[in-house]
Amino acid sequence: MIQLWVLMALVLSLAWLYEHTYFGVNSHSLKKRKFNIPIVCMVILLGGFLGLRTGYNDTKAYISMYENTLPFPGFWDTFDSSLSADPGFTICNAALKTMGTSTQTYLMLYSLVIIGLHIAFIYQNRNSLTLNILLFICVGSYTFAGAAIKQSLATAICLCALPLAVNRKWIPYGLFVFLAGTFHIYALIYLLVPFLMFRPWTKSTLLLLIGTVAVAFSLQNLFGAIIGITSSLGETYTVDSFNGEGVNVFRVIVCNVPMLLALVYHKDIFQNSTRSENLMFNLAMVNGCIMFIGLFGTANYFARLANFFVTAQAVALPWMIHKIPRRNRGFIKIAMIVCYLVYFNYATNVSNGAFSDLFKRITVSEFFDQLF
Numbered sequence: 001m002i003q004l005w006v007l008m009a010l011v012l013s014l015a016w017l018y019e020h021t022y023f024g025v026n027s028h029s030l031k032k033r034k035f036n037i038p039i040v041c042m043v044i045l046l047g048g049f050l051g052l053r054t055g056y057n058d059t060k061a062y063i064s065m066y067e068n069t070l071p072f073p074g075f076w077d078t079f080d081s082s083l084s085a086d087p088g089f090t091i092c093n094a095a096l097k098t099m100g101t102s103t104q105t106y107l108m109l110y111s112l113v114i115i116g117l118h119i120a121f122i123y124q125n126r127n128s129l130t131l132n133i134l135l136f137i138c139v140g141s142y143t144f145a146g147a148a149i150k151q152s153l154a155t156a157i158c159l160c161a162l163p164l165a166v167n168r169k170w171i172p173y174g175l176f177v178f179l180a181g182t183f184h185i186y187a188l189i190y191l192l193v194p195f196l197m198f199r200p201w202t203k204s205t206l207l208l209l210i211g212t213v214a215v216a217f218s219l220q221n222l223f224g225a226i227i228g229i230t231s232s233l234g235e236t237y238t239v240d241s242f243n244g245e246g247v248n249v250f251r252v253i254v255c256n257v258p259m260l261l262a263l264v265y266h267k268d269i270f271q272n273s274t275r276s277e278n279l280m281f282n283l284a285m286v287n288g289c290i291m292f293i294g295l296f297g298t299a300n301y302f303a304r305l306a307n308f309f310v311t312a313q314a315v316a317l318p319w320m321i322h323k324i325p326r327r328n329r330g331f332i333k334i335a336m337i338v339c340y341l342v343y344f345n346y347a348t349n350v351s352n353g354a355f356s357d358l359f360k361r362i363t364v365s366e367f368f369d370q371l372f
Contacts, residue, residue, distance in 0.1 A: 014038040015130040047115035050146040051108030055360035057147030066106050071098040088182030089150050104370055114145045117156035127319040135314035138344040144307055154180040154187035155308050165193045166276045196282040201266040212289040219296045247294035254343050256288035258316050269323045283312035
């Protein structure tokens, strides 16, 4: 666990340096240009750490999946083009296998791409880069990238496509979502984004909340419909698989922090909010709503579904705090940082066991030894 804390300290230092130090040139011929050296270093550190893993959550399953992948052209003999078979992911794996990519390098490449896309999304929508990165790590987006490659990559593609939605370029946006769907079919949930462009704390918000509560309290009666939908998407769930415990209450509260903050300060926050800010809040709110539904059962299913939107918290909260009246802003910001750090320690070191016991990795020198 100490390694994760050190990693966090390093990337937060880089984010702070980027915000407070000038990296670049300042000449009339080249114009004033800021180089993104700290950003690149953050991607290498965060992605590289995950890329060194040999065991964590579903990592063993992904290793087995890759090792059993056939290279081209033999791959096409068993290729399944249906979306439920994640054809984009399997084609990428076959391409890597054809190039002779080792299993560890396969994990490293995916980690760097996933983290790179997430950081690019955060960078483009930053309000306070240091706080954005802190929240990205604390809400669980970062560690989840080391657990679920397909879903994390699909999510990252969808997040990077959101500027197209903000500018109402729906056809290219839909194509990007479809591309993400070839890596994880549940990414198609981002096709709901056109219906989430409304200004928060209006009648649409009320309808979303009422619908969430209605679904939550009717969940036991909806299992049949949910199983039917997942079956049509190629997933194999049974009623028994939906009868587990609900999502941890602590996690539900954390995922609903943006909504709780808006409940108190919505007049200040959304008075002059932009279309992009509205969308980020609504996505964060959907994350909280899905987690609330998961409170009533089937924790794993709904928690995984909610993770498609959890990174929106890392973008929404900093600009929301920035719009809170100055007299309250400092205290709320400090309290939020402390609470999220406590939650991060709980989620990674208490809730599911010690991170150091679950996360197994090789050293940097061992990685380069197998590379060459």
